Amino acid sequence: MWYYTFKYVLLGPILRVLGRPKIEGLENIPERGPAILASNHLAVMDSFYLPLMVRRRIYFLAKSEYFTGTGAKGAFQRWFFSAVGQIPIDRSGAEAAAGALTAARRQLEAGKLMGMYPEGTRSPDGRLYKGKTGLARVALDTGVPVIPVAMINTEKLNPPGTVIPRPARIVVKIGKPLDFARYEGMQGNRFIERAITDEIMYELMQLSGQQYVDIYAASLKNKRATPAEPAAA
Template sequence: MSTFYWSAKTFVVAPATRVLFRPWVKGLGNVPASGPAILACNHLSVSDSVFMPAMLDRQVHFLAKKEYFTGPGVKGWVTRKFFEAANQLPMDRSGGAASLRSLEAGVDCLRRGDLLGIYPEGTRSPDGRLHRGKIGVAKLALATGAPVVPIAMIGTDRVQPIGRSLPSIRRLGMIFGEPLDFSDRVADADDPRVLREVTDEVMEAIRRLSGQEYVDAYAGDVKAGRAVAPPRRRPGA
């Protein structure tokens, strides 16, 4: 475990999170006490990567967008060193072969017996709804046989919405679901149909925990204007 990570989490991040944001947590016992597991989480705020690991005794490695590691100048250097010290792993989100190569760092992490955090949506939700998952979570699960723990972050979009630099002080929550075992499908790790099925099962587990409305479009495409999300459902509709 990184000394920086352990010290910052134990003496700063976890105490501050508990005192200031008073998080309520359900299902914490669903995270394995040892051995590999994929923590698959909805993504409402940049602070999700702070609040969720703060509630766990174990270290969590996250796949972080590669832009955090490639910024220019002094600011870029400081940012890169911070994410490296926090054991964040660079993830290429451009798709195709580059993204698949990036997943190898996650595979190595799981094969070491560590916890790996991943946001299957690929980016923060632009509208608070749950969007279509990318198949990276399935590739990781079938490549390693590691269980997938679905996680719902609740209210973090109100604590720190997109565009806000500092979080507001208000309560948040998180729910850890029962681990999903896909070890019976490891032999089909290269089957696109199976990869989509596994990903959709993970997203459905997250949706049940979070209560979010589901949008069958990638969040990144919605943000970029390449896809149009359907109107929000009216309550009771």
């Protein structure tokens, strides 16, 4: 109930005024049945504008920090992100994330749409970064199609570190479904998982027009956050 209340009554009308969004390729999303929407990730608003523009309900994997806050703000975040279908994911390592990926598989097995960000975190500078292989593992395990999605200009409406949105023209581009049936039975092969991930990232690069960087976005963020060592005397 809350998902559609936010979409059509509380948040949706405001987002439409701020972002004047349009969508291209909506026909590439099936009207029923499971699929993974593999999107680039420029801003928090990606998880708002994609559900706004797609008729079907979308479930997302969200960082676990949204569900572990304290006080009134933490309680509100837990309620809000649960109400709109977010599934918490621990990004500290592959083993920690296994439970969230299992939850994603369950949603797909129930015929739902899963929204996933193969970069694993927001782009720090608007470029497209190397994809992590968790999405490929889920696609191999479930056999569902992967649909590339390019979010455009969300970082202009919601620049990193800002709270108040700035008006911008949001575009959502939906690419043609990618079928990885040729890899059936190859689950657990890390080379196959990497090949699938790289194919998805190539499609996202083509769809979004972003410059591709062959490193993980999280690695760059961690490097920037680490104080530089003083030069030797």
